[in-house]
Amino acid sequence: MKTNDLILQTTTKVVVFIILLFAVYIFFAGHYTPGGGFVGGLLTSGAIVLLLLAFDLKTLQNFLPFNYIYMIAIGLLFSIGTGAGSLLFNVPFLTHAFTHIDLPILGDLSLHTATLFDLGVFLVVVGVTMTIIQTIGGDE
Amino acid sequence: MINFLLLPILIPLMTGVLLIFFPKHIKWQRWIAGIFSFITIIVSTMLVQKVKTDGIQTLDVSSWDAPFGITLVSDMLSALLVLTTSIVAFACLLFSFRSIGEEREKFYYYPCYSFLIVGVNGAFTTGDIFNLFVFFEVMLMASYALMVLGGTKIQLRETIKYLLVNVISSALFVITVAYLYSVVGTLNMAHISERISEVGQPGIITVIAILFLIVFGLKGAIFPLFFWLPDSYYAPPVPVMALFGALLTKVGVYSIMRTYTLFFYHDTGYTHQILAILAILSIIFGVIGAIAYWDIKKIIIYNIIIAVGAILFGVSAMTPDALTGSVFYLIHDMLIKAALFLLVGVMIAISGTSNLKDISGLIKRYPGLAWTFFISALALAGIPPLSGFVGKLLIIKGGFEAEQYWGAAIVLMSSLLILFSIMKIFINGFWGTPRAYEGEEKVPVKTLMIAPVVLVTISVFYGVGSEVIFPYISQAAETLVNPEIYIEAVLKER
Numbered sequence: 001m002k003t004n005d006l007i008l009q010t011t012t013k014v015v016v017f018i019i020l021l022f023a024v025y026i027f028f029a030g031h032y033t034p035g036g037g038f039v040g041g042l043l044t045s046g047a048i049v050l051l052l053l054a055f056d057l058k059t060l061q062n063f064l065p066f067n068y069i070y071m072i073a074i075g076l077l078f079s080i081g082t083g084a085g086s087l088l089f090n091v092p093f094l095t096h097a098f099t100h101i102d103l104p105i106l107g108d109l110s111l112h113t114a115t116l117f118d119l120g121v122f123l124v125v126v127g128v129t130m131t132i133i134q135t136i137g138g139d140e
Numbered sequence: 141m142i143n144f145l146l147l148p149i150l151i152p153l154m155t156g157v158l159l160i161f162f163p164k165h166i167k168w169q170r171w172i173a174g175i176f177s178f179i180t181i182i183v184s185t186m187l188v189q190k191v192k193t194d195g196i197q198t199l200d201v202s203s204w205d206a207p208f209g210i211t212l213v214s215d216m217l218s219a220l221l222v223l224t225t226s227i228v229a230f231a232c233l234l235f236s237f238r239s240i241g242e243e244r245e246k247f248y249y250y251p252c253y254s255f256l257i258v259g260v261n262g263a264f265t266t267g268d269i270f271n272l273f274v275f276f277e278v279m280l281m282a283s284y285a286l287m288v289l290g291g292t293k294i295q296l297r298e299t300i301k302y303l304l305v306n307v308i309s310s311a312l313f314v315i316t317v318a319y320l321y322s323v324v325g326t327l328n329m330a331h332i333s334e335r336i337s338e339v340g341q342p343g344i345i346t347v348i349a350i351l352f353l354i355v356f357g358l359k360g361a362i363f364p365l366f367f368w369l370p371d372s373y374y375a376p377p378v379p380v381m382a383l384f385g386a387l388l389t390k391v392g393v394y395s396i397m398r399t400y401t402l403f404f405y406h407d408t409g410y411t412h413q414i415l416a417i418l419a420i421l422s423i424i425f426g427v428i429g430a431i432a433y434w435d436i437k438k439i440i441i442y443n444i445i446i447a448v449g450a451i452l453f454g455v456s457a458m459t460p461d462a463l464t465g466s467v468f469y470l471i472h473d474m475l476i477k478a479a480l481f482l483l484v485g486v487m488i489a490i491s492g493t494s495n496l497k498d499i500s501g502l503i504k505r506y507p508g509l510a511w512t513f514f515i516s517a518l519a520l521a522g523i524p525p526l527s528g529f530v531g532k533l534l535i536i537k538g539g540f541e542a543e544q545y546w547g548a549a550i551v552l553m554s555s556l557l558i559l560f561s562i563m564k565i566f567i568n569g570f571w572g573t574p575r576a577y578e579g580e581e582k583v584p585v586k587t588l589m590i591a592p593v594v595l596v597t598i599s600v601f602y603g604v605g606s607e608v609i610f611p612y613i614s615q616a617a618e619t620l621v622n623p624e625i626y627i628e629a630v631l632k633e634r
Contacts, residue, residue, distance in 0.1 A: 073160035080153060087143050093150075094202040 012054035019047040037118035041125025068130040075123025082117040145197045145214040147183045148222045148261045156254030166245045173250040177230045184223040191219045196629035207331040213267035216616035221264045228386045228478045231591040236379040256282035263391045270327045287376045298375035305368040309358035316351040330630035333402045341406035349404040349411045360392020363421035378485030386478035401620040416456035422449030423554045430561035434496045447473040454535040462538020464617035469531030479595035483513045489583045501574030510570045521559035527603030
């Protein structure tokens, strides 16, 4: 017998976007306030897990057709690449660089290569969490 | 290029990441893993030369000066160990191609393999105590995966044991680093050493030294903390076992060497005496195990514990000769243990069993295997022209100089029993009436033999050409004897 989970599914559709937005906010806030790639990644996978709870695995895989293992590898490439980029300039590994850019609407932005490193962390965390949950949950 | 000493860590890391993308294309996996592994050997050879000519190489990662950032330090000891690791890794990789089986290769065998090398090379190169912990974990996580990969019953059981022991010892590692940090207030190894010599090793530092001995003893399998090793190393397939036997315990040994010569050398009466006693007991218990078993894998596994004991006895004596001997023996042991495990692996592949009583007369049909095994057995026991001799000679000489007569005598006696345990395999397994084994025609003995023959050849050169090798080894031991050299190289401006 199928239970009626209309309320759960409708709420999920609204709440997931709020969580994802919060995850992105936490990710970008990491440099100046608490946050960063790790919590941002965990929040994102939290949102995906909520979708997994409200719907089922198949629907989710249709909706988000990611290969999470590739996501881990791409995240690692981002992080290592950011570090190894410094090899080209003959400065020690993982030396970061930053610059200020004035954009019309957003105003003064400080862009830092550490964000790219954090993006790698973000992808790895999402990839690892989702791989674990989908592998355990997807076992028939 | 100032990042040069990073390359032996970075290359396997990139290899591992690249290999995640196409797990099912086994041919590509093999080629890429093999080629990059070979490049790592070349790079680490160049690194050894660079350390030889230019002195200790340091790299302040992300441009933060020495005590504040993470520093990677490549002195001669770590450069030599990185080179040996790369050679052993390449040889075991060659052996894996023909023996590990497609089922395992399709499930990320080579990525895990590369990450293991990242961990080992990183642990040898780092100059920061917490970074050492992180590289330990990189190495251990990869080793858990390699140990359980395949999912047979014995692997699952032994991985649970191995995992439990290592999780506990890692937690103890963190606690110990926390104690040390609360006393000295720094994590950079050179800076820690400087701070400890300022306060002159009070009681709390000695307690921390013993805690480090427990932590690294659990990783490096000394008495009485070796209980997990014989069963755990028995479980995984042969190339993985060879890799573990040659590399993993030696990282623990290296860490004891590093901490006991760089940090805790002020009050050697207590700590080094305990280290000496434990090393001697490891030798005795290892010898008992090696003689007792009729299982060829078990005999070699117990020989790991004996070697760890011999190396640490040299460290505990703390004379220049003994330390030189320890470094010499450490490198010899990494090479020869890998070779022996691989040779035993070929024997098991041919006969289908590891029980010595079910094997006999292999020399008739496999003379190459037999004589390679014979040479490596003699090298293990330390017969003069071969590689085990110089190291053990110097360890014993150093032991006598430090007036550790009993210990040195036991190290000397242990050689006889090592020879007995290994000759037991040779006499019972290779002599006698030849038998026919099921499916032995299918075993690609010739291709399997490449890796162990390469390793044995290198170890023979290492022994015969010890005149050429010796300047490198003594440069490595010089840093151990005289920690000022290390500290000055890392904290340059003071």
